[in-house]
Amino acid sequence: MTLNEILRQIETGQNDWQEQLETYLLNAEPDEIYQASEQLAAYGFVEEAIRMLEHLVYLFPEEEQLKVDQAIWMLEVGREEQALTILQEIPRQSEVYPQVLLAMADYYQMTGLYEVAEQKLEEATRLMPDEPLLKLAKAELKRETGRYLEAARIYEEVYPLRSELPHIDLSQKLAETYSAGAAYEEAIPYFKDSLAQGEAPDKLFQYGYALFQIGDYKAAIEQLDEVLAADPDYYSAYLLSAQAYGMLEENQSALERIEQGIEKDSFEKEYYLVAGKLALKLGQEDKAQRYFSEAIALDPEYIDGILHLVHLYMHQEEYEAVVQLAADVQADGATLTSLYPFLAQSHHELENYNKAYDFYKLAYTEQKEDVYFLEKYAYFLLEEGKRKEAKSVIEQLLSLHPQAVEWREMIDNL
Incomplete structure (x- = not known):
């Protein structure tokens, strides 16, 4: 039986392929065994590939490339100690020593020991300064550790050699690296090359x-339309496309696009928030209320959704709805201090003065820099005859706006 026949058995799920493989290996030449190990590893049978290489290492103990390959696959299956022991036994003067350093760098990078990984790569680069794969490894490490511009510089060095690296999309790597570093203008031409x-x-x-990030919203929408044409379930494209329409003030198109997204993914709370905000822009308050409510239903502690709904209720003077919403939120175990100012004003409007007073006091700590809140609080205290407390709040107002004549005169009267 040939190796190709055995691989076909693996592909079709036959169970006796390992027996067939053992028979094949008894008569196979070393080169064939090596080829078989590579193909088995590619199919995911890494342990079997390692055993085959162990056999070859036994036959050819001086072939250090076999040891490197064996160690690399051991790292893949979590046999780190054995792999590192094998790699450390390969002498520095060996031709494969740069591969040893690269394999160790990959391991240390994978385990988060980035400084050690970088040291190994620097040593390998000194041995082979013109090797593009080593440069790429350095770029990948710098990119993973957030040094995007350094990574891009190395990718740029290798970029003229991209024809020698046909399996690596250097254009896309450069585009993604520049984007990760917020250098979107620089990323654009590389995205075009990659596409x-x-x-x-x-x-x-x-x-x-x-x-989108460089403000070319029409072009962004065109690309996102292509995304959705290729994959209608690419959910992120609905949100970004709606935001792009919104930036162009094409709010109806934006709302239609995010509603398409909701149809595809009805469990994404941010979609409902965006839909509610767009509905408000279009003057559709009932629809906005429904979308904000649905966002909160998905996550009762979703503060953005809660605050948008509260602002809408306050605008509509639906003060009882504000109080009920706060009660519902607290019933779900969330205490949201950001609601205190709205509860204070709502209870004030509903003539629940004791509760209004309690919430004004609770809100005061976090709202000391909010002039609008301080004015509301001061007037409430004056209405309630709490002149001493009102004076303290007005003094805080004046500390923020010393030139406010109205409040200066009021405090003089107090």
């Missing part, structure tokens, strides 16, 4: 996001 090599929803979305 010219082949389109994919992720690429199109990232390009659309970069266009």
Whole structure:
């Protein structure tokens, strides 16, 4: 039986392929065994590949490339101690020593020991200063540790050699790296180059996001339309597309797009929040109320949704609804101090003066820099005859706005 026949058995799920493999290996040449190990590892049978390499290492103990390959696969299956022991036994003067350093760097990077990983890569680069794969490894490490501009500089060095690296999309790596560092203008031409090599929803979305960030909203929408044409379930594209329409003040189109997103993913609270805000812009308060409420239903502690609904109720002078919403939120175990000013004003309007007083006092600590709140509080205290407390609040107002004549005169009268 040939190796290709055995691989076909693996692909079709036959259970006796391992027996067939053992028979095949008894008569196979070393080169064939090595090829079989690579193909088995590619199919996910890494332990079997390691055993085959162990056999080859036994036959050819001087072949250090076999040891490197064996150690790399051991790292893949979590046999780190054995792998590192093998790698550390390979001498520095070996031709494969740069591969040893690269494998160790990958391991230390994977375990979060970035400084050690970088040291290994620097040592390997000194041995092979013109090796593009080592430069790419350095770029990947710098990118992973947030040094995006340094990573981009190294990618730029390798970029002229991209024809020698056909399996690596350097254009996309540069585009993503510049984007990660918020250098969206620099990312744009590389996104274009990458897309010219082949389109994919992720690429199109990232390009659309970069266009959005530089303020080219129409072009962003065009890219996001392509994303959704290729993959209607690419949920993030609905949100970003709606936001782009919103930036163009095309609010009806924005609302329609986010509503399409809600149809696809009805459990994303942010979609409902955006839909509610857009409905408000269009003067559709009932729809906005419904969307804000649905966002809160998904997450009773969703502060953005709660505050938007409270602001809407206050605008509509629906003070009882504000009080009820706060009660519902607290019933779900959340105490939201940001609601205190609205509860104070709502209870004031509902003539629940004792409760209004309690909430004004609770809100005061966090609202000392809010002139609008302080004015409301001061007038309430004056109405309630609490002149001493009113004086303290007005003094705080004057500390923020010393030139406010009205409040200066009022405090003089007090």
